[in-house]
Amino acid sequence: MTRVAAGPARLLAVAELRVRQAHAARLGWLVLLAFAVGFGAARWTPGTDAAARAAAADRIVFGACAALAVLVAAVPAATALPLDVRGGAARALLAAPVSRLAVVAGGVLGHGVYAALVLVGCVGAAVLGQEVGGLGTRAREAPRGFVVVGPAAAAAVTRAEPELDIAFELPAGALATGQLDVRLRPQAVNEGGELERTSEFRVTLQQPRRPPEADVVVPFTPGRPVRARLPAGGLDHRLPTTLTVHRPEGAWGLRFDAASIEVAGAPRLHLANCLTAAACLVPLLFLVAAGAGAASTRFGTPTAVGVVLAALVLFTGQDVLRDASEYVLRRDARSQAAHAAAHEHGEEDAQEDAHEDDHDHGADVSLLQVGLARGALAVLAAVPPLDVFDRGAEIGAGRVVARGALGRAAVAGAPGVALFVLLGWGLLARREIVPR
Amino acid sequence: MSDAAVVLCRGLTKTYRDFWGRATFPALRGIDVAVRRGESFALLGPNGSGKTTTLRILLGLLRPTAGEARLFGLPPTEPAARARVGFLPEESALHGFLTCAETLDLHARLHGVPRGERRARAAELLARVRLDDAAKKRVHELSHGMRRRLALAVALVGRPELLVLDEPTAGMDPLVREEILALFREHVTRGGTLLVTSHLLGDIRGIASRAALLANGVVAREGDLGEMLRREGLRRYVVRGGAEADAAVAQAVQRVGGEVVESGPARMGIEELFLDTYRTPGGGAPS
Ligand SMILES: Nc1ncnc2c1ncn2[C@@H]1O[C@H](COP(=O)(O)OP(=O)(O)OP(=O)(O)O)[C@@H](O)[C@H]1O
Ligand SMILES: [Mg+2]
Numbered sequence: 001m002t003r004v005a006a007g008p009a010r011l012l013a014v015a016e017l018r019v020r021q022a023h024a025a026r027l028g029w030l031v032l033l034a035f036a037v038g039f040g041a042a043r044w045t046p047g048t049d050a051a052a053r054a055a056a057a058d059r060i061v062f063g064a065c066a067a068l069a070v071l072v073a074a075v076p077a078a079t080a081l082p083l084d085v086r087g088g089a090a091r092a093l094l095a096a097p098v099s100r101l102a103v104v105a106g107g108v109l110g111h112g113v114y115a116a117l118v119l120v121g122c123v124g125a126a127v128l129g130q131e132v133g134g135l136g137t138r139a140r141e142a143p144r145g146f147v148v149v150g151p152a153a154a155a156a157v158t159r160a161e162p163e164l165d166i167a168f169e170l171p172a173g174a175l176a177t178g179q180l181d182v183r184l185r186p187q188a189v190n191e192g193g194e195l196e197r198t199s200e201f202r203v204t205l206q207q208p209r210r211p212p213e214a215d216v217v218v219p220f221t222p223g224r225p226v227r228a229r230l231p232a233g234g235l236d237h238r239l240p241t242t243l244t245v246h247r248p249e250g251a252w253g254l255r256f257d258a259a260s261i262e263v264a265g266a267p268r269l270h271l272a273n274c275l276t277a278a279a280c281l282v283p284l285l286f287l288v289a290a291g292a293g294a295a296s297t298r299f300g301t302p303t304a305v306g307v308v309l310a311a312l313v314l315f316t317g318q319d320v321l322r323d324a325s326e327y328v329l330r331r332d333a334r335s336q337a338a339h340a341a342a343h344e345h346g347e348e349d350a351q352e353d354a355h356e357d358d359h360d361h362g363a364d365v366s367l368l369q370v371g372l373a374r375g376a377l378a379v380l381a382a383v384p385p386l387d388v389f390d391r392g393a394e395i396g397a398g399r400v401v402a403r404g405a406l407g408r409a410a411v412a413g414a415p416g417v418a419l420f421v422l423l424g425w426g427l428l429a430r431r432e433i434v435p436r
Numbered sequence: 437m438s439d440a441a442v443v444l445c446r447g448l449t450k451t452y453r454d455f456w457g458r459a460t461f462p463a464l465r466g467i468d469v470a471v472r473r474g475e476s477f478a479l480l481g482p483n484g485s486g487k488t489t490t491l492r493i494l495l496g497l498l499r500p501t502a503g504e505a506r507l508f509g510l511p512p513t514e515p516a517a518r519a520r521v522g523f524l525p526e527e528s529a530l531h532g533f534l535t536c537a538e539t540l541d542l543h544a545r546l547h548g549v550p551r552g553e554r555r556a557r558a559a560e561l562l563a564r565v566r567l568d569d570a571a572k573k574r575v576h577e578l579s580h581g582m583r584r585r586l587a588l589a590v591a592l593v594g595r596p597e598l599l600v601l602d603e604p605t606a607g608m609d610p611l612v613r614e615e616i617l618a619l620f621r622e623h624v625t626r627g628g629t630l631l632v633t634s635h636l637l638g639d640i641r642g643i644a645s646r647a648a649l650l651a652n653g654v655v656a657r658e659g660d661l662g663e664m665l666r667r668e669g670l671r672r673y674v675v676r677g678g679a680e681a682d683a684a685v686a687q688a689v690q691r692v693g694g695e696v697v698e699s700g701p702a703r704m705g706i707e708e709l710f711l712d713t714y715r716t717p718g719g720g721a722p723s
Contacts, residue, residue, distance in 0.1 A: 013545035017531070024533035088529025092590060095495040096546035097519035429513075433497040434452070 014106025034122035038129025059396035073115035077292035142267035145400030173266020181264030188222035283413025284389035290420035447503030476630035481650030522596030528587030532576030547594030
């Protein structure tokens with residue numbers, strides 16, 4: 001008669017319970033809010049030209065959807081268990097033959113899945129809102145993926161060698177619009193003489209035994225990526241292609257660092273691109289749900305929510321924290337160096353020596369600050385960076401989010417999720433279920 | 437193994453603690469209780485004597501400060517031990533956003549009931565606790581008594597060998613109470629084991645065979661319920677007849693050297709009155 005724990009089935013039952021619980025809190029309405037954000041951004045985002053406005057609106061919309069989804073992952077996950085304990089439902093739940101690991105992991109699964117569904121709904125609604133607001137498929141250029149075509153090593157285009165040839169295979173879908181979309185990042189090399197800066201170079205495409213395509217003059221600023229649309233009507237998709245960069249007129253040459261020339265692949269639907277970017281965010285949602293779930297196994301509702309929001313602020317502000325810590329350490333190093341120099345100087349003066357021993361440590365950074373900075377950096381080393389998950393930059397730049405980004409996000413998120421689930425399990429296993 | 441205790445508490449001690457781990461109240465101070473297979477056992481005692489605390493430890497919701505608790509020989513923190521137990525908590529708080537049917541389905545899944553059987557079992561249990569009309573109602577829409585009955589169905593959903601019931605009849609009207617008590621009796625008749633708490637002896641007289649009386653966290657008395665309730669050397673008669681019959685009985689008793697200790701008009705209990713009123717045709721029985 002013994003019914004041995006069918007672990008996964010019970011975990012799924014808990015997950016479904018959590019999805020229903022979050023749904024009962026009517027968080028699904030956020031989808032309408034996302035629609036409004038999309039509509040508003042399409043209508044009222046300022047910008048100098050249509051392309052800049054579209055880029056800014058896309059960034060705003062995707063950022064808003066991401067923020068909503070993160071909150072939807074965090075708040076229900078932080079509150080579900082404390083509410084169950086307070087309301088008494090936890091007694092029936094935890095007295096059932098379900099392991100506490102399954103309760104924690106099922107909660108993470110349920111809250112993660114629910115937040116992912118809300119994210120997809122929000123992205124869909126927001127893109128629809130943009131469409132309705134006048135920023136539709138026709139008003140925006142389709143995002144494209146870029147493939148690096150060269151050069152293999154840094155190459156110069158100078159007076160002595162006025163042309164750079166890059167041979168490559170056309171990526172699938174590259175000629176979809178009759179033009180080849182190329183992105184270059186040139187540096188300038190002064191070859192002496194006049195100080196005027198020439199800001200144009202020329203690019204041509206050619207295939208074997210075919211007449212070269214018309215060349216295009218590309219204005220540029222050194223160090224900034226430029227995008228050029230090259231006429232490609234006569235190109236055959238199956239043939240190898242050569243892209244030639246001609247040295248600009250005047251005193252300046254060009255340098256292309258390795259991998260600084262890219263060619264666009266097939267155009268994609270903006271919505272599809274947004275959904276891929278959303279998929280990259282899903283591991284973060286699970287990470288947030290797992291962290292919030294762990295907090296909820298120990299604390300009551302307000303504390304758990306507070307802990308989770310504080311952790312989110314630290315996570316999104318990790319760059320600031322990292323910079324500040326490094327700044328403290330740099331200052332410490334500098335003042336120690338200064339201190340050592342002063343020490344050598346005053347060697348003969350015993351009195352000053354004794355005086356300086358009081359402030360053995362450098363002048364303006366305390367030991368505590370240094371310790372905190374070191375600790376913060378050690379912790380931050382284990383925290384995945386935000387932009388592994390957040391592909392908003394690509395959405396704004398009209399670039400296709402690479403499939404590989406998805407895998408990287410999953411790999412970056414998984415250890416944290418596992419860690420938080422184990423932490424939550426450890427805490428819940430020791431937890432006594434008494435109504436507070 | 438069939439002789440082994442289904443429930444075993446040995447020297448069970450529990451001191452409640454606050455968030456920081458400071459002791460607040462010694463609720464149990466060394467409790468020894470053993471419930472054997474097929475037995476129906478009552479844990480009795482006044483408010484605050486530690487009944488609920490004992491049950492919470494037995495379901496793995498609390499950990500004992502000292503001593504040990506075993507279910508089927510396993511620690512209650514093992515899901516495998518709880519798989520054979522159905523639990524009715526003192527306050528039946530279930531998730532308010534689920535319907536009755538969904539609640540039963542959830543707990544059936546937690547008990548590992550195969551998918552194919554879940555729907556039929558939920559329907560059967562809802563009928564048995566007379567909630568079949570409310571299957572689609574959400575828990576937060578139920579009355580207190582209906583919630584209790586749903587919680588009871590939840591306790592039964594895994595076909596448990598042991599039923600652990602904390603104040604099972606609290607909040608139920610006498611009609612339903614009789615049906616619920618019948619459910620418990622049936623559970624025991626089928627070979628199941630029952631552990632039930634109450635502060636009212638009368639409530640569970642019909643179902644429990646053995647009992648332990650708790651007082652301030654210790655077992656004050658334990659034994660066969662019938663034995664404990666018997667008033668040594670006294671017998672009870674209900675007599676029909678007028679004042680003469682009364683006098684005749686008293687005389688007859690005196691003649692053999694006995695004494696009438698108590699007499700008065702026989703009354704029906706308020707519950708009998710209730711049952712009488714609602715069960716007789718035209719008596720306004722609720723549909
Ligand atoms: N969470 C808690 N923290 C501190 N003390 C508690 C807690 N829960 C119960 N107690 C105390 O433990 C004692 C036993 O409580 P318990 O709930 O076990 O009593 P009970 O016998 O079930 O009473 P009742 O008949 O009223 O249900 C009581 O004095 C109570 O105040
Ligand atoms: Mg109680």
